Amino acid sequence: MNKTYCPSLTEYKRRLSREVQLGDLPMGGLNPIRVQSMTTVDTMDTLGSVEQTLRMVEAGCEYVRITAPSVKEAQNLLEIKKELRKRGCNVPLIADIHFTPNAAELAARIVEKVRVNPGNYADKKKFDIIEYTDATYAAEVERIRERFRPLVQICKQYGTAMRIGTNHGSLSDRILSRYGDTPLGMVESALEFLRLCEEENYYNVVLSMKASNTQVMVQAYRLLVQKLDAEGLQPYPLHLGVTEAGEAEDGRIKSAVGIGTLLEDGLGDTVRVSLTEAPEAEAPVAKALIDRYTNRAAEAKPITPLAADFAAVVVNNAAIGQSETAAVAENDANLSPIDPFQYHRRATREVLNIGGQNVPRVMADLSRLPGLEYADLRAVGHLYSAFLDKFQMNDLGADYVYSGQRPIPFMLPNGLKEVVDFSAWVDGGQRPDHFPVFTQVEFATAEVRHPELNFVFHNLASLTEEALSQLHADATAVVILYTDNAHAMPEIRRAFFRLINKQITNPVIINRQYPVLTPEQTQLYAATDVGGLLLDGLGDGVVLSTELLLERSKEEWLQTLDQLNQLSFGILQAARTRMSKTEYISCPSCGRTLFDLQETTAMIRKRTDHLKGVKIGIMGCIVNGPGEMADADYGYVGVGKGKIALYRGQEVIKKSVPEEQAVDQLIDLMREDGKWIEPVVLEEPVIG
Structure with missing residues (x-):
């Protein structure tokens, strides 16, 4: 199969398109995006x-x-x-x-x-x-x-x-x-x-x-x-x-x-x-995405070409032969071990609750948070009630927390697991409820490992033949894969390709750490780097972190941790790999729109944002009606001034519903289908 769809999977090269003239501002060719x-x-x-x-x-x-x-x-x-x-x-x-x-x-x-x-x-x-x-x-x-x-x-x-x-x-x-x-x-x-x-x-x-x-x-x-x-x-x-x-x-x-x-x-x-x-809000986001590539080619470090693994591919995959060999000189995309045109999740062994058929896991980095207390876990989705003396986890509760050299001094809520540095695990008496994370050298030389789950840091360079053999031999090993390359997503993808080509099935957690960026930049960059891998079925979890200034207050640390935790779950949802909240497929409005989309979307969100995994389409007119919300479970579509049509999938169920009644009738439709759940009200305010 010809897999060529871009100039290179390892170098940053912009596809050279035909120039198209629009007034005095051409696009394509050598023009900026x-x-x-x-x-x-x-x-x-x-x-x-x-x-x-x-x-x-x-x-x-x-x-x-x-x-x-x-x-x-x-x-x-x-x-x-x-x-x-x-x-x-x-x-x-x-x-x-x-x-x-x-x-x-x-x-x-x-x-x-x-x-x-x-x-x-x-x-x-x-x-x-x-x-x-x-x-x-x-x-x-x-x-x-x-x-x-x-x-x-x-x-x-x-x-x-x-x-x-x-x-x-x-x-x-x-x-x-x-x-x-x-x-x-x-x-x-x-x-x-x-x-x-x-x-x-x-x-x-x-x-x-x-x-x-x-x-x-x-x-x-x-x-x-x-x-x-x-x-x-x-x-x-x-x-x-x-x-x-x-x-x-x-x-x-x-x-x-x-x-x-x-x-x-x-x-x-x-x-x-x-x-x-408002449309004025769209351009800055588009520009922020585009600007990341202005100097990408100059800033990127060379990535080992796919041809370096090609001999192994020929040995391990009988489907590859002379025609593909000839294609190597043309484009490295033909050497990709995945199908870029159809989603298939990378096959991995299950290690505890990571990999296999499990949803991708979220790990939160708490290693630099000072003076951790019960209430601080709210930043990673685990809410502590002092009155009830118990935790309540929401749908955005992290699965793992990494505490590094400072193990958490209290019992964690059920369902939340702690990862510590290998040395801290050894010094702490090799607790069975702590899971160690090794450097590649530590993993190769350690005399003791956890009997169920061991994490090991790797990047593309450290995935040597010896390291791959060690991973293959240990059914408890999970890779935490990182890079410091400006061309980050392609380098991590390249590491995944090496694992696939060598038939290594250990699960992989994608680790991206960013320098001091604005929250908006971190949001867009992480969504690109991690989301781009997940769309190709690569990755069994994610851990995000930023290099925060040490003089920041604890509240600022907690705010950032909360943002990163929500971002991790948001990326998994956007890539359709883990649904943890309601998804809204809402159009951006235009001159055809028959109601206030921003106000209506906010109103529907307020009433329905607790419905985990339900997809609701909110369309301003019939042009963006049942088709544009193709895979939504329910639809709310403008069909006239003050009139709404309600859909189940692509089937219209109610026509010309008065706008003031439409949200209530949408909820009634969900009740009929058994999809409606009453929102949970906490028994008392959560402390912290």
Whole structure:
């Protein structure tokens, strides 16, 4: 199988795409990765749209997208553009089109770029299961091509760029009938339109593969690049985004997991972070993700190429032969021991409750926290009640705590396990309720180990043949894998590849330690580094830490520990590997939105955020309706002013519910399904 989807899995190399012109600000090619966002004001509100666009540009937005659901909104784009140019703002404008070819054809004469969704543009989306023969399928494709061709010709005539933007949730019935609800279906949906563009000698095209599910999103972009190369199509630039990411911390984490994973491998020419917040809030997040790669190639340390393990791969995997050998010189992605287009968790042995079929574990680093007390464990999700003299664990309770050289001086709550340095374990009498962590040298020379569970620190360089043999021989060993390379995620991934190639099945905890960064930077960087590995099925747990200044107060330490603990669980949730809280698939709002998305999302969250693992879609209009919340359990969708439709999965259950009653009826629907749980009220306030 050809696994090539990026320039390199070990070096930072940005994919060289075709340059596409948008007004005076080109994208792709050797241009910087661009930032874009989308207005939320009604497109018919000319001055409101202009004022919001100016605020977005001030916040760092380089391209501004505006919805044009009908011809009248498309026409008003001209007025918006005139007013912006009058005010000295030359930002390229993008018209967002879904169902209306006439609006697209008009907008293409006005703005610098149009975005079309191939699942909606002249195609059928009724959530029907339709059987297509080859003949009827081909006839339907030809009908769509004829409807699409005039837009291509207008764009070519006016020098207008086009984004063919596939969304996971809006694949047509025709595509679903043949490819299913899959990354391949997303890619083929776009390629049908792209092939017509090339037939018309029109190449001013950008592509996107958006999904709310980060696994699907990453797999689709990778597969798109592989298919473009395989078919000999142009290397079109990529617009990256996780659609319906949500709000606040969860939205930022999910965006970083999806977008950051692709940026790490040099993919992406423009980025939009879709938050259920004011659009001005999106650009700084996108810029923070992008800026991490400005000097990445210069800052990165060399990573041992995959070819170094190739001889072992040939011996251990009979499926690899001469064709793959020839591919080594072309791209190291072909040597990857995993399938980059489909999720498979790395097979590991179970050690206590780590690895095997267990969910990934969260370890909290308490080794530098001064004067630890019962109440301090609240920072890692274990709440102590002095009145009841017992702990209560919430759904974000850490599984392990690392105390280093200072073992915790009191009994821990049930379910929480303590990890100490090997020397502290020996000095403390080798307590069976403490689990030692070794350096690689200590592990190799130690005369005694814990009979159930032993942790050992490793990086790529320390995974020598001797070290791998020691791991293979010890069924109690769990690796804590770290790196100090600026090109962190690819180096840790490379270490995983070595373990897989050598058939080492010990579980691995991913350890990332960051210098003094802002909480926002730590959030985005950790979500990228850890999330990118989890999406490929790599990792049985996570431990995050930061280099905090020693003069910080205990409360500041506790606040940071709380943030890191929540971040760890947030990353696992965003990567779909451990569901510990409610997931909200909420769109970022636009001019089509029929209610206040931010206020409504906050209200629904307040009532439902205790429902562990339940996924709720909150969509402002039917365009972003049942399709965009493709894998949600329940949906709350605007269908008119003050009117809401409630969904179970993709099936509408209640239509035109008055907005003031909709949340209560949504909860009633969950009760009917046995999914509703009353929120727990503590018997007395938790101390600390």
